[in-house]
Amino acid sequence: MSVLTVVDVPPAAACCPPLSAQALAPQAAAELAPIFKALSDPVRLRLLSLIAASPEACVCDLTDAFDVTGATISHHLRVLREAGLVDAERRGTWVYYSAQRQALDLLGGLLASPATASHQGSLISAGSDVVRLLADPLRAQLVEILAGGPACTAYLVAETGAKQPNVSGHLKQLREAGVVGAEPRGRYTFYRLVPEMLQGAAAHLGDLAEQARANADNFRS
Template identity: 60%
Template sequence: MSKQSLPVVDLQAVACCSPIAVRPMDAEQAAVVAPMFKALGDPIRLRLMSMIASVPEICVCDLTPAFDVSGPTISHHLKVLRETGLVDAERRGTWVWYRVRPEVFRQLGALLDVPAATSADA
């Protein structure tokens, strides 16, 4: 896994993209969306995202014990999810609470929407 940091994503840029089944993305659009998919391409981050998305919000104190990696490693993965715009975080006292950004996932879902095959396609 590369140690380079992922760029912070312009969330408005994701909304600009038509579904990939409608027309091919240009290089600029792909560069905007790719960091989100890269962030989700890591098994730990994908599990974290699943845990965060399954509840309205969750404390980092509830996320860390679910993994066999150190707290700083979990913090790094959560930072990647924040920087790519997939989650929001709010510090409350000594703990940080995370919640999914549903509008981003709706946009990513729309981007991946492929129409059902018609009878002529089958």
């Protein structure tokens, strides 16, 4: 069993604060640029997402997920490996890849906003729009079904008994509001709930409940 050589995450970049909190130092920017360049290709970005979604992924499975040659996949994997985004381990005739969690944490921290409270506030303020959006029975039913896991349009049509154009129209509104996300997989597009948006709506309803309790004796005429 042999382990392929991997590039470590640049030490100067490992302690960078979020971009929205502080400007990058020239050295850190120079070290981080190759990592972002490695992710600028759609195939490489999807490869990384497939690898990161499981403890490890065999190159044989990764090759089958794309309509490109094995040599092209090998090239993209080498770029990701040299950028320090994935680890590679050879076992017999196959190579297994795993995500470099330190690198992913670095990128996540770099792109995060330090204003967590502000972000939560924006979710709560958007909650009232989500509540109004779910006032439609079919949209509420779609959300309830998607709570059980991602589903394609055909599945949602079968489960709701609604016509495909109606389901697609409601999914579009839910997507535009950020309540669901779309994920292409082969010839299907799967829709999944965004839990944070529902939490914002729940917080909005919780605030209304607290106001109702506080004003229970405030009769107005």
